[in-house]
Amino acid sequence: MAYLIACRELGGECEFVASGPTPTDVKRAVWGHVQRDHGRLTSSLTPGMRAELERQMDRILDAKVP
Numbered sequence: 001m002a003y004l005i006a007c008r009e010l011g012g013e014c015e016f017v018a019s020g021p022t023p024t025d026v027k028r029a030v031w032g033h034v035q036r037d038h039g040r041l042t043s044s045l046t047p048g049m050r051a052e053l054e055r056q057m058d059r060i061l062d063a064k065v066p
Contacts, residue, residue: 005030005060010053012038023061030057 003026007016010030014037018029035042045053 003061003064005057007033009060010056014038023058026061027054027057 002019002021003023004017004019005026007014007018007030016033016037018026018033020026020029
């Protein structure tokens with residue numbers, strides 16, 4: 001089973017959905033998407049905001065464990 005996170009679940013306003021076989025793969029895909037498609041946001045993220053996004057991704061992925 002693949003893990004999934006939609007950008008909208010993290011507060012984004014686009015249709016991107018990251019998927020992968022492991023939570024780590026999904027988180028890596030999300031960060032790549034943020035850098036590619038939400039570049040202005042990336043430059044304004046503080047370390048605390050990045051940590052909160054990581055926690056939010058963990059909560060979403062933990063809730064979807066098969």
